Amino acid sequence: MLLLLLLQISASCLWLGRSEVVTSFEHSCPQFFFKETPPNEALEPKNAARICQRYKNKYYFATLYDRDRRIPVYSAYLYQPGSGKRPKTWMVEPQLMDSVYPSSMAREWVLINYYNVTLEQISKSQAVLVDYKNLTGLNRGHLNPSGHHPDNSSRTATFTLTNIVPQNEKLNGGAWKNYEQQVMIKETQGCATTYVVVGAVPGNNYIAGGRVNKPSHLWSGVCCEMDSDKELKAWAVIAENDRNDVQFVSLGELEEALSQLYGRDQVSLFDRDCPRD
Template sequence: MLLLLLQVLASCLWLGYSEVVTSFESSCPQFFFRGTTPNEALEPENPAWICQRYNNQYYFATLYDKSRRIPVYSAYIYEAGSGKRPNIWLVEPQLVSPTYPKTIETESTLLNDYDISLEEIGKNQAVYQDYKNLTGLNRGHLNPNGHHSDINSRTATFTLTNIVPQNEKLNSGAWNNYEQQTMIKNTEGCTTTYVVVGAVPGNNYISNGRVNKPSYIWASACCEVDNNHRKTWAAIAENDKNEVELLTLGELEDVLTQLYGRDQVSLFDSGCPRE
C-alpha cells in the first residue's frame, strides 16, 4: 500500500511539472478565472493541453489541435507593458515525446542537441517552414507579446503552438487596434484581467495541407474590478477581412456555439457576467 501511495504521489508531481499535461485544472489553473476552463464544446479530436513553459516558469495555457496544427485557444492574464519584440520562434518538445524538455525550445536546439528530425518535430505541430512564403497571411499570435510586461513572458508567446495563419491586413490593422487600444480602454479599473483568445478552424490550409487557416479569430476577457464586481467583453473577426466586431461575452459564446455546431460554448466561470 505504501508503494502504491508513493507511485500515485510521483505521478501527481510529474503531471504538475510537465509541459503537455492531462488537464489545465491540475497543472496551470492560474490562467483561468476561478480555475474554470472553457468547456469541452471547443475540444478538437486530437487535443493537447499545454502549460506554456519558458525558462522553468509557466506563462500561459494553450489548448492545441495536433491534427490541424493550430491552437484552439490560448489563455493568459493581461499584464501589458512596453519592451523589445523578441526575434525568436519556438516549438513544443513534448509534442514530439514526453521524454523531451518540458520547456519550449528552438527547432535548432532539438535538431542539434537532441538529434530530433524536423519531420518528427512537425508531426503534431507547425514548424517555422510552414509559415514561409505566405501570400496575404502571416504569423498571428493568439496571446500577443504586447500583453506581457517582461522579456521572458513576451518571448514565451513566440511559440508556434500560439500562432495561426492570420490575414495580414487584419493582424496589423483592426485586430491590432483591438489588442492595443480596446484592451487598454476596457481594462481601466481592473485589478486582474483573464483573457481567452481563440481561432475557429476553417476549410483551407497552408503548407501543403499541414496547417489549418482559421475562418475566425475571437477574443474574450473577464476582469475583476474588486471582490464583488466583474466586467466582461469579447470580439470576433472573419479571417479574410480587416474588421472586428465587438460583442458581449454571452453573444460570443452563442456565435461560437453556432460556428462549432456542438454543445453550448462556455468560456469562463459563471461568475463572469454574460451581458
C-alpha cells in the same frame, strides 16, 4: 553515457523556455482561468494537447492545441501589458512529439542537433517555421500577443508556434492590432485582474501544402475583476479571418456564435459567475 549527459547539459543552456504537455489545466496551471475554470469541452478537437507554457521556470499562459490541424484552439492568459522589445526567436514544443522528450520549449535546431530528431518528426504534430514561409496575404498571428505581457521573459514565452495561426495580414496589422493595443487599454481601466481567452475557429482552407489550418474566425473573451467591491465585467470580440474588421460583442453573444460555428455543445469560456450580458 557521460557524453550523452554532457550533451544534455550543453543543450540546456540553449533552451529558451520550459513548457509542459499536461493532462489537466486545473491541476497544472489553473491561475490563467477565471476561478480556475477553463473553457468547457465544446471547443476541444479530437487530437488535443494541453500545454502549460513555461519560461525560465515560471508559467506564463496556457494553450489548448490541435495536433491534427497544427494550430492552437485557444490560449488563456492574464492581461498585464508593459514596455519592452518584441522578441524575434521562435520555438516549438518537444513534447508534442512524445512525452519522452524534455518538457521545454526549444528552437528547432536545438532539437535536431542535440536530441537526434528530424524536422519531419517535429512537424508531424505541430507547425514549424518553414510552414509560414512564402505566405501571400497571411502572416504569423499571435493568439496571446507579446504586448499583453510586462517584461522580456513573459513576451518571449509567447513566441512559440503553438501560439500562432495563419492570420490575414490586413486584419493582423489593422483592426485586430487596434483591438489588442488600443481598445484593451480602454476597456481594462479599473480592472484589478483581467482574464483573457483568445482563440481560432478552424476553417476549410490550409497553408503549407495542407499541413496548417487557416482559421475562419479569430475571437477573444475577457473577464475582468474590478478594483472596487470585486465587481465583474466582461466583453468579447470576433473577426472573420479574411476581413479587416473586428466585431465587439458581449461574452454571451460570443459563446453563442462559437456554439453555432463549432456545431457541437454550448460553449462556455469562463466560470458562470462572469457576466454574459
